[in-house]
Amino acid sequence: xxxxxxxxxxxxxxxxxxxxxxxxxxxxxxxxxxxxxxxxxxxxxxxxxxxxxxxxxxxxxxxxxxxxxxxxxxxxxxxxxxxxxxxxxxxxxxxxxxxxxxxxxxxxxxxxxxxxxxxxxxxxxxxxxxxxxxxxxxxxxxxxxxxxxxxxxxxxxxxxxxxxxxxxxxxxxxxxxxxxxxxxxxxxxxxxxxxxxxxxxxxxxxxxxxxxxxxxxxxxxxxxxxxxxxxxxxxxxxxxxxxxxxxxxx
Numbered sequence: 001x002x003x004x005x006x007x008x009x010x011x012x013x014x015x016x017x018x019x020x021x022x023x024x025x026x027x028x029x030x031x032x033x034x035x036x037x038x039x040x041x042x043x044x045x046x047x048x049x050x051x052x053x054x055x056x057x058x059x060x061x062x063x064x065x066x067x068x069x070x071x072x073x074x075x076x077x078x079x080x081x082x083x084x085x086x087x088x089x090x091x092x093x094x095x096x097x098x099x100x101x102x103x104x105x106x107x108x109x110x111x112x113x114x115x116x117x118x119x120x121x122x123x124x125x126x127x128x129x130x131x132x133x134x135x136x137x138x139x140x141x142x143x144x145x146x147x148x149x150x151x152x153x154x155x156x157x158x159x160x161x162x163x164x165x166x167x168x169x170x171x172x173x174x175x176x177x178x179x180x181x182x183x184x185x186x187x188x189x190x191x192x193x194x195x196x197x198x199x200x201x202x203x204x205x206x207x208x209x210x211x212x213x214x215x216x217x218x219x220x221x222x223x224x225x226x227x228x229x230x231x232x233x234x235x236x237x238x239x240x241x242x243x244x245x246x247x248x249x250x
Contacts, residue, residue: 017055036092109127181203192246
């Protein structure tokens with residue numbers, strides 16, 4: 001572990017961090033993403049083999065592998081680059097993990113257009129806790145944006161993040177005989193508690209639009225989470241958590 005000290009906001013590393021924080025394209029081109037905060041840094045140091053650079057300010061201390069580049073910055077530099085209103089004194093860069101092929105399984109979630117970073121991160125965190133496999137379909141937020149990384153509480157370091165398309169997922173599920181379930185409000189929807197979720201790939205739809213029509217038309221089962229009639233719907237992350245809990249119960 002080597003030490004450097006940066007006092008300029010125009011330092012190339014600081015400018016790179018800004019680009020990575022603000023642009024998905026920049027993250028993909030550089031093959032890097034940014035995390036913030038001391039707790040997440042602890043998780044990255046334990047579980048992320050791609051941890052490359054750590055930026056610390058003030059008297060912030062961290063247990064970091066010797067192979068990782070460590071940079072100290074002044075408080076004003078940290079404040080200028082941190083995405084947090086009250087910086088915790090730690091930013092870090094990790095390599096994007098390699099893309100993994102989609103392998104359908106019974107008892108997994110397919111996320112369709114989950115665009116809110118907080119919702120996506122919360123779903124990934126819950127999936128990690130309950131050991132539920134998850135794949136992201138089109139339209140989802142970038143799982144390696146700093147907002148998703150933070151909301152996932154390190155789940156993106158501990159589990160593979162699989163991305164696929166509906167065009168790939170549908171035939172793959174059909175080939176393996178895995179039925180596709182969707183959460184939807186319709187007259188055909190059955191009570192989720194009486195559905196064999198552990199055998200299905202269940203699609204959770206976007207916050208505003210729900211599950212896409214083309215997916216609804218291909219689904220083998222439509223399911224509903226029972227709730228008070230005056231409640232129209234649940235937050236996507238809450239609905240996903242209920243589905244995963246039922247999956248985990250078997």
